[in-house]
Amino acid sequence: MPPGAAPPAAPGGDGPEPRPLPRSGRPPVIQARGLRLALDGRTIVDVPELEVRQGEVLGIMGPNGAGKSTLLRLLALLQRPTAGEVRIDGRRPRTRAEVLAARRLMAMVFQEPLLLSGTVYFNVALGLRLRGLPEAAVRSRAPDWIERLGLGPLARRNVRTLSAGEAQRAALARAFALQPRVLFLDEPFAALDSPTRAALAGELQAILAATGTTAVFVGHDPVEVRRVSHRVVEMEGGRLRGD
Ligand SMILES: Nc1ncnc2c1ncn2[C@@H]1O[C@H](COP(=O)(O)OP(=O)(O)OP(=O)(O)O)[C@@H](O)[C@H]1O
């Protein structure tokens, strides 16, 4: 295959194969065991075993209501499971302080960018300030990530005046600036038009690869999910297919 050529389409599939990643020798960053969430007597998530290794991007696809966002919230320690456990770097956070410490290693990007009124710089810097980074480090790191997401000329613009695509770039800059141990992305491009989402998916993939960031990416578009992820699992009725 010539350099830069697109990978061949999956046989019988509707897009490229995910990018393979050698898993051996990479420690697991997230390990879920016997993970179950029941609400009002209904099982929403039932995942016996799931691992994400260092540097791996796990894609999760599935129909509306499959439990993808709920699984993400469980892995991100934002929701307590009814049963089972989530380990981060081999440790199971138990106390509230341990959960908070583990959550400080994570970043999330949602369909809605959840920016506060203020400039792009203010929003990216705020994420770092909230994590207690010294001001000198904030001043060096925030502009780097704003630049890297192509927002250099917009750094002083109020986020209220940004397009949806620019706002999502700001949310990605804020998340990557944190240098998270794990990045969770829940349909980050769902509200964008197709040329914008294709461009952003390509940039996201390149940044994930360059930084070696461990990530979980939930999406609906199979081509986009495969492009960003090393491995893709299908979810339906709260279960991963094949479980
Ligand atoms: N707090 C809650 N109480 C009761 N049921 C809930 C709650 N949160 C989610 N659910 C239910 O859990 C199921 C899975 O929801 P979830 O949002 O995880 O699905 P999803 O796969 O992310 O869907 P979508 O593709 O639409 O985002 C849905 O049936 C939803 O109604």
Ligand SMILES: [Mg+2]
């Ligand atoms: Mg969802």
